[in-house]
Amino acid sequence: MGTVVVGYVPKPEGDAALDRAIDEAKLRGSKIVVVNSHRGGADFDSVASHQTEATLDDVRSRLDAAGVSYDVRQLVRGFEPAEDLIGIADENDAELIVIGLRRRSPVGKLILGSNAQRVLLDAKCPVLAVKAAD
Amino acid sequence: MGTVVVGYVPKPEGDAALDRAIDEAKLRGSKIVVVNSHRGGADFDSVASHQTEATLDDVRSRLDAAGVSYDVRQLVRGFEPAEDLIGIADENDAELIVIGLRRRSPVGKLILGSNAQRVLLDAKCPVLAVKAAD
Numbered sequence: 001m002g003t004v005v006v007g008y009v010p011k012p013e014g015d016a017a018l019d020r021a022i023d024e025a026k027l028r029g030s031k032i033v034v035v036n037s038h039r040g041g042a043d044f045d046s047v048a049s050h051q052t053e054a055t056l057d058d059v060r061s062r063l064d065a066a067g068v069s070y071d072v073r074q075l076v077r078g079f080e081p082a083e084d085l086i087g088i089a090d091e092n093d094a095e096l097i098v099i100g101l102r103r104r105s106p107v108g109k110l111i112l113g114s115n116a117q118r119v120l121l122d123a124k125c126p127v128l129a130v131k132a133a134d
Numbered sequence: 135m136g137t138v139v140v141g142y143v144p145k146p147e148g149d150a151a152l153d154r155a156i157d158e159a160k161l162r163g164s165k166i167v168v169v170n171s172h173r174g175g176a177d178f179d180s181v182a183s184h185q186t187e188a189t190l191d192d193v194r195s196r197l198d199a200a201g202v203s204y205d206v207r208q209l210v211r212g213f214e215p216a217e218d219l220i221g222i223a224d225e226n227d228a229e230l231i232v233i234g235l236r237r238r239s240p241v242g243k244l245i246l247g248s249n250a251q252r253v254l255l256d257a258k259c260p261v262l263a264v265k266a267a268d
Contacts, residue, residue, distance in 0.1 A: 020260060027161055101254065110255045112246070120235065120254075121244045126154060126264040129254050 001069070002030035003092040006099075007085045007119070009036070010055040012132030013100030018059065020130045021098040022066045031069035033092055034059055037084035040076040082118035089123055098128045108134075135203070136164035137226040140233075141219045141253070143170070144189040146266030147234030152193065154264045155232040156200045165203035167226055168193055171218035174210040216252035223257055232262045242268075 006021035008014045025032045063070040075084045089097050104111045120127050140155035142148045159166045197204040209218045223231050238245045254261050
């Protein structure tokens with residue numbers, strides 16, 4: 001069984017990436033690995049950790065409803081999100097990585113942030129970049 | 135029937151993009167539109183035009199062998215490749231655009247060129263970025 005790895009953040013672009021990853025996994029008969037990455041540090045306290053846990057419960061519900069096999073990974077190990085995403089993709093010999101492109105508030109213009117660029121350039125497998133609906 | 139649009143150049147990254155686009159079209163039961171874009175001008179003379187035609191014959195053979203429906207578009211209308219690719223994707227209400235990421239010679243490091251960045255940011259549909267094998 002192949003693996004689709006998706007970078008998840010609780011924002012419109014993260015939801016768009018998750019939705020598309022579910023579609024791609026169904027199409028390919030693959031499993032999904034959801035990667036939610038935090039650098040950690042002083043800002044990531046027990047409140048933030050609990051909020052994240054609630055968010056990931058919602059992600060699990062969506063994956064259950066979609067009927068796909070999945071693994072949700074919450075990583076707090078001091079790495080940049082791109083580093084974690086590529087690491088998990090390598091571990092799983094991923095066939096595809098799905099990322100969401102974020103919009104720069106408040107103008108709403110899409111940008112290629114440093115994490116997106118790094119995943120696009122450094123991942124061994126193809127990378128599917130999706131956008132949240134306007 | 136959905137449409138997968140692929141940007142083709144006769145280079146390793148173009149071949150990788152075409153191969154992946156064929157796989158994606160088969161998986162989705164979609165047709166392929168291959169876009170080969172030249173700005174034109176003094177460098178695009180009858181010799182260049184003939185070379186391109188021979189290259190596109192090879193592309194058609196690969197598509198025939200794959201058994202997918204296709205349309206090969208050679209565009210010489212003074213536009214940047216990104217502009218042509220996005221235009222054709224819009225015309226066809228594409229479900230996916232496939233692009234190849236190029237390597238900077240001679241060091242071989244991958245780069246996100248201005249055309250790749252523009253397609254990633256400006257295309258309405260998801261964009262799949264692939265790399266040629268090392």
